[in-house]
Amino acid sequence: MTTTHCPYCALQCAMHLEPGPDGRLAVRPAPFPTNRGGLCRKGWTSTEVLTAPDRLTRPLIRKDRDSELVETDWDTALDHVAERLLALRAQSGPDTVAVFGSGSLTNEKSYTLGKFARLALATSQIDYNGRFCMSSAAAAGTRAFGLDRGMPFPLTDIGEAEVVLLAGANPAETMPPMMGHLSAPTLIVIDPRRSATAQVALDGGGIHLAPRPGTDLALALGLLHSARVQGWYDEDFVQHRTTGFEAAWEHAAAWWPERTEQVTGVPASHIRAAADLLGRASSNRSAYILTGRGTEQHATGTDTVSAWINLALALGLPGRQGSGYGCVTGQGNGQGGREHGQKADQLPGYRKIDDPAARAHVARVWGVEPHTLPGPGRSAFELLDALGTDGGPRAMLLLGSNPLVSAPETDRVRDRLASLDLLVAADFVLSETAAMADVVLPVAQWAEESGTMTNLEGRVLRRTRAIAPPEGVRTDLEVLSDLAVRLGQPRQRFPTDPDTVLAELGRASAGGAADYSGVTPQRLASGEALHWPVRAQQEPTPRLFLDSFAHPDGHARFTAVPHQPPAETTDTDYPLIATTGRTMGHYQTGAQTRRVPELNQAEPEAYVEVHPDTAARAGLATGQWARITSRRGHTRARVRLTPTARLDTVFLPFHFAGTQAANNLTNPALDPTSRMPEFKVSAVRLEREPAQP
Numbered sequence: 001m002t003t004t005h006c007p008y009c010a011l012q013c014a015m016h017l018e019p020g021p022d023g024r025l026a027v028r029p030a031p032f033p034t035n036r037g038g039l040c041r042k043g044w045t046s047t048e049v050l051t052a053p054d055r056l057t058r059p060l061i062r063k064d065r066d067s068e069l070v071e072t073d074w075d076t077a078l079d080h081v082a083e084r085l086l087a088l089r090a091q092s093g094p095d096t097v098a099v100f101g102s103g104s105l106t107n108e109k110s111y112t113l114g115k116f117a118r119l120a121l122a123t124s125q126i127d128y129n130g131r132f133c134m135s136s137a138a139a140a141g142t143r144a145f146g147l148d149r150g151m152p153f154p155l156t157d158i159g160e161a162e163v164v165l166l167a168g169a170n171p172a173e174t175m176p177p178m179m180g181h182l183s184a185p186t187l188i189v190i191d192p193r194r195s196a197t198a199q200v201a202l203d204g205g206g207i208h209l210a211p212r213p214g215t216d217l218a219l220a221l222g223l224l225h226s227a228r229v230q231g232w233y234d235e236d237f238v239q240h241r242t243t244g245f246e247a248a249w250e251h252a253a254a255w256w257p258e259r260t261e262q263v264t265g266v267p268a269s270h271i272r273a274a275a276d277l278l279g280r281a282s283s284n285r286s287a288y289i290l291t292g293r294g295t296e297q298h299a300t301g302t303d304t305v306s307a308w309i310n311l312a313l314a315l316g317l318p319g320r321q322g323s324g325y326g327c328v329t330g331q332g333n334g335q336g337g338r339e340h341g342q343k344a345d346q347l348p349g350y351r352k353i354d355d356p357a358a359r360a361h362v363a364r365v366w367g368v369e370p371h372t373l374p375g376p377g378r379s380a381f382e383l384l385d386a387l388g389t390d391g392g393p394r395a396m397l398l399l400g401s402n403p404l405v406s407a408p409e410t411d412r413v414r415d416r417l418a419s420l421d422l423l424v425a426a427d428f429v430l431s432e433t434a435a436m437a438d439v440v441l442p443v444a445q446w447a448e449e450s451g452t453m454t455n456l457e458g459r460v461l462r463r464t465r466a467i468a469p470p471e472g473v474r475t476d477l478e479v480l481s482d483l484a485v486r487l488g489q490p491r492q493r494f495p496t497d498p499d500t501v502l503a504e505l506g507r508a509s510a511g512g513a514a515d516y517s518g519v520t521p522q523r524l525a526s527g528e529a530l531h532w533p534v535r536a537q538q539e540p541t542p543r544l545f546l547d548s549f550a551h552p553d554g555h556a557r558f559t560a561v562p563h564q565p566p567a568e569t570t571d572t573d574y575p576l577i578a579t580t581g582r583t584m585g586h587y588q589t590g591a592q593t594r595r596v597p598e599l600n601q602a603e604p605e606a607y608v609e610v611h612p613d614t615a616a617r618a619g620l621a622t623g624q625w626a627r628i629t630s631r632r633g634h635t636r637a638r639v640r641l642t643p644t645a646r647l648d649t650v651f652l653p654f655h656f657a658g659t660q661a662a663n664n665l666t667n668p669a670l671d672p673t674s675r676m677p678e679f680k681v682s683a684v685r686l687e688r689e690p691a692q693p
């Protein structure tokens, strides 16, 4: 029996894996603080992907864009990739090769991928799908606290609180075992939909506020206004531990509840009640504000999170035990994946790539001269959008993401991917993006290799190999090492043993914000709760900021943020708002979960939640196929009549591909700071799909 962690989300539930008589692994939940012995249905069925009938076990290659992918051997595939990369680089310079990584990759892979890009390819053009995930919260957290660890406290702390406010997070579906921590507190849920989590709030005597999508910033300002007027402002905390309140208040001062109601659609009386409930618990230092993708995935996402943090600071919540602000990070290694250098502007240890001291430190660990390290590159969507354009990359190496389904405005992304001279994808299944690649490299899955992950509380965990990968399959670390050698790098610079990489990552991150220098296989195996920073011979740091925040003056900073409407407005042609998100049984683009029979049978196709009156106006009945059209494209989905829905808003999960992809609709308007696309607001119209299959 092997004890490890789930392949999917950032809760990283612990599980035991036991080989059965047929060699297949059976899953049992394991005790662990985040999941307390629980698993969701994705975790229970996770080993099915290991034996998926269409699992890749041989490299695939196509002669040219018009021919089919055919099986080949590793040497042919890797020689071809290296030859093409070297030729393109000789022609157009190192930035002609792009790398796209992922928050699903272990720390060791994320680190190696960043090093591979900077040394073996010498390219600045590397970014990853975390940009689509929690980058707005990360930017706002850094701005306010001087450091970004999504939850600067253990998840178990929130169970002790009187009140938890969840803005745009639906853990009842996205992290079901987390609900165990939310059973005692009274919940305030901010979500345009009566989500499963909003229903839990209402059932428990809490509050559900359902703003029009894209108006969260106004709502957060309105709550700050009400909280202060109602006497819950923590003047002592604001004076001694923060700066910038007055400038931030100038924006909140005008958002009295009735005005906030006009913009958000949330009744003024509900705003007052929520401010009171939250304020009362805050005065007992017993409240948390948590944000999820619903409030973050906007062109104003960073400012919106700043507005939630401003509210938390005004109530005196952060930097104290028993209360705080946190972002509910989503991907399995969403936290670690943003720390070790696969982000365009970053080096390991959460260091900045344009900081000379950071460059010198990392160059020393890598044994190169600092000036040879490239500078910052393009962010994820900008990188995808530059592919094959004049001056943009002509080749891309993709690990751990399926951007054809997950990036906004699918048609545009498909065009850009198709215009590449060379697309190389490492995956264990033929995802929609991998199916477009010129070379596909079959890699090992989570239970077939070891490595560390950093969960949503900033705790470093070890996933342990339970079985050998199928014959013919290599690990991502082996693939990167084999390629690096073909690109002229010494083999020992790209080790394939995860523990060796972890030790090097420890040295590279030492002294950085996310310091992993004290993370060792021994400490991990002992079960010690290693919340970073973790330094050698030092206690880890479950709770940050108790004495001071990470800015040089030790104070947290308010940010003055005005409300701004979404990038796109509704009109007579596109009168409704489509928002997107998740359902319990599928993970992300569905590349994995659509291959699990039990999950796929339960949710085989896209659906759209629509208020019965809105559906009636479009002539749609429940179960019929709707066509949803935005200014960028259209998609189809089966109608689910939802009486609790807002009349002006429809909701689609983004787990489906092709003609059922929600991202056919979405707007790639980017947040100016985080470069996060506006996944949560598209102006659309709703019609009956002409062909009812």
Ligand SMILES: Nc1nc2c(c(=O)[nH]1)N[C@H]1C(S)=C(S)[C@@H](COP(=O)(O)OP(=O)(O)OC[C@H]3O[C@@H](n4cnc5c(=O)[nH]c(N)nc54)[C@H](O)[C@@H]3O)O[C@H]1N2
Binding pocket: 009, 010, 133, 134, 167, 168, 169, 170, 171, 173, 174, 175, 190, 191, 192, 193, 195, 212, 213, 214, 215, 216, 292, 293, 294, 295, 329, 330, 331, 332, 579, 580, 581, 582, 583, 584, 585, 586, 587, 588, 589, 651, 680
């Ligand atoms: N089942 C499942 N679980 C997952 C994942 C998965 O794909 N499937 N993915 C994992 C990952 S990577 C992530 S990032 C997390 C995401 O976890 P969540 O943030 O919980 O997921 P979402 O469904 O994207 O968004 C949450 C809620 O935001 C609401 N929302 C939409 N627009 C707005 C708005 O304008 N304002 C507000 N306040 N709310 C809005 C949606 O109705 C939705 O209920 O889940 C993780 N867990």
Ligand SMILES: Nc1nc2c(c(=O)[nH]1)N[C@H]1C(S)=C(S)[C@@H](COP(=O)(O)OP(=O)(O)OC[C@H]3O[C@@H](n4cnc5c(=O)[nH]c(N)nc54)[C@H](O)[C@@H]3O)O[C@H]1N2
Binding pocket: 102, 104, 105, 106, 129, 130, 132, 133, 134, 293, 297, 330, 331, 398, 399, 400, 401, 402, 403, 405, 406, 407, 426, 427, 428, 429, 431, 443, 476, 580, 581, 582, 587, 588, 589, 590, 591, 592, 654, 662, 663, 666, 679
């Ligand atoms: N409309 C809309 N779009 C969204 C969102 C939304 O809410 N609405 N949410 C966004 C968010 S929060 C996220 S995180 C992204 C997710 O978007 P993606 O990351 O593109 O989605 P995944 O399905 O997780 O894709 C992961 C791919 O990598 C493979 N893979 C998994 N692990 C590994 C590994 O260790 N190595 C290798 N080589 N491959 C691996 C899987 O098989 C799969 O094909 O989507 C974003 N897109």
Ligand code: SF4
Binding pocket: 006, 007, 008, 009, 010, 011, 012, 013, 035, 038, 039, 040, 041, 042, 043, 044, 174, 175, 176, 177
């Ligand atoms: S909640 Fe997340 S980590 Fe836990 S079993 Fe489900 S997908 Fe896996």
Ligand SMILES: [Mo]
Binding pocket: 132, 133, 134, 330, 331
């Ligand atoms: Mo995510």
